[in-house]
Amino acid sequence: MFILDEMEQFQCEQLVFCQDPSSGLRAIIAIHNTKLGPALGGCRMWKYATEEQAVTDALRLAKGMTYKAAVSGLPFGGGKAVIIGNPNTDKTMAKFRSLGQFVQKLQGRYITGIDLGTTVQDMDWVNIESEYVTDITGSLGAFGExxxxxxxxxxxxxxxxxxxxxxxxxxxxxxxxxxxxxxxxxxxxxxxxxxxxxxxxxxxxxxxxxxxxxxxxxxxxxxxxxxxxxxxxxxxxxxxxxxxxxxxxxxxxxxxxxxxxxxxxxxxxxxxxxxxxxxxxxxxxxxxxxxxxxxxxxxxxxxxxxxxxxxxxxxxxxxxxxxxxxxxxxxxxxxxxxxxxxxxxxx
CATH class of the missing domain: 3.40.50.720 (NAD(P)-binding Rossmann-like Domain)
Structure with a gap:
């Protein structure tokens, strides 16, 4: 896979690769477009067969979020994070806190939340390290699904x-x-x-x-x-x-x-x-x-x-x-x- 060519195909602004040996985090953050506002999109955790599949999924999902926000009249761009791992067996607080550190370093260009394979508890862990997260305890996203x-x-x-x-x-x-x-x-x-x-x-x-x-x-x-x-x-x-x-x-x-x-x-x-x-x-x-x-x-x-x-x-x-x-x-x-x-x- 030629990463920059993939980014050009999906018209993606920024792709962030996140890895932390101490927690075992292996993740990708795709920021597709920020013309309308900060990139908003959830964090997916999935057991991808290859890293290439994870990259492609992040890019496709982030683009979809941009278009979704645009047609819905929302003041946000599109982004998505994907964590490589089995959501049933591989979750730890350390991984999501580590992701939160990466999200925080983006200083608001990307706001994360729950998606397939992630929960309110996971976002609470992200929130320990980053303010740029939604679907935490007390939010609408945490209110009875x-x-x-x-x-x-x-x-x-x-x-x-x-x-x-x-x-x-x-x-x-x-x-x-x-x-x-x-x-x-x-x-x-x-x-x-x-x-x-x-x-x-x-x-x-x-x-x-x-x-x-x-x-x-x-x-x-x-x-x-x-x-x-x-x-x-x-x-x-x-x-x-x-x-x-x-x-x-x-x-x-x-x-x-x-x-x-x-x-x-x-x-x-x-x-x-x-x-x-x-x-x-x-x-x-x-x-x-x-x-x-x-x-x-x-x-x-x-x-x-x-x-x-x-x-x-x-x-x-x-x-x-x-x-x-x-x-x-x-x-x-x-x-x-x-x-x-x-x-x-x-x-």
Whole structure:
């Protein structure tokens, strides 16, 4: 991997490699863009197979955060930290305090928070060494998993907008939705959908999560590898990124893809592939912006009711993406990119 070439491809401002032998920390901080404000984005902990995978993930996620903030009208840029390690076995206070020292040295260019594989406790450890962290004890992010719920709420609103676009009515009752990934966001999304009368088909690599959703919402299980081919109205990816690709898109039997996962498209061209297949795609960084919006609201000193009202703006934003796609005869992924890039160009 040629690091500077990778950074140029993703238009990334700064890439910070962090290693600390005393704690065992091996991490990467990607600061994608700070035109609109300091780079805001969570810290992910994952057992990456290679360092190259960790770098690419950090770069892709950081760019997504920039675009997410831009289309959501937030005064922040995009960034992301990734820690190489198993979140179930490799966590220590020393590692997160060490990360906090690296974050502090950036003097506010990057603000971190929770993400896949990290928790409020981890951010409390980061906070011992750095003031540039959110989702700590006492924040909205620590309040009853509120950030994850608001992410799911935004996805739910985006699904309603998508259903209205395709079916002419936003009524969800009787629709079948396949949800891939039943972590915090996936679980809360299933709750919203169940309350709206949706028939749920679900999958997750964690059997306990599947059982929990089956018992709570009367869902039907699907094998992890079979969920893409389930006959449904909407496919909602809420797990890892890169799942919409040359192998999975031909399997889809739905009219809409709308879910909470980041970086759902393996490559930009897969947005056009969905469009050509007649599938309406709700761009991930638009529909799943509820968590980032909540964090931004928290940093601004506002409360939970205001955060929920702010998340509700996702609905008209998604409709604006659909309208621009139709007006310019381009796929929705390209339309969302154009909207974000127009905001950045004016900064």
């Amino acid at each position: 509120f950030t994850a719920e608001m992410t799911a709420y935004g996805v739910f609103l985006g699904i309603k907008a998508s259903v209205g676009k395709v079916y002419g009515s936003e009524l969800l009752k009787g629709k079948t939705i396949a949800v891939q990934g039943l972590g915090k966001v996936g679980y809360f999304l299933c709750r919203y959908l169940h309350e709206a009368g949706v028939q749920l088909v679900v999958s997750d690599i964690n059997a306990d999560r599947v059982k929990k959703v089956l018992n709570a919402f009367g869902a039907r299980p699907a094998a992890v590898d079979d969920i893409f081919g389930e006959a449904c109205d909407i496919f909602a990816p809420c797990a890892l990124g890169g799942i919409l690709n040359d192998q999975t898109i031909p399997q889809l039997k739905c009219k809409i893809v709308a879910g909470g996962a980041n970086n759902q498209l393996a490559e930009d061209r897969h947005g056009e592939a969905l469009h050509s297949s007649g599938i309406l795609y709700a761009p991930d960084y638009v529909i799943n912006a509820g968590g980032l919006i909540t964090t931004a609201v928290d940093l601004g000193g506002f409360d939970a009711p205001y955060a929920k009202r702010r998340v509700e703006r996702i609905y008209p934003t998604i409709n604006s993406v659909f309208q621009l796609s139709e007006t310019l005869s381009i796929c929705t992924a390209a339309a969302a990119d154009r909207m974000a890039e127009q905001v950045l160009a004016k900064a």
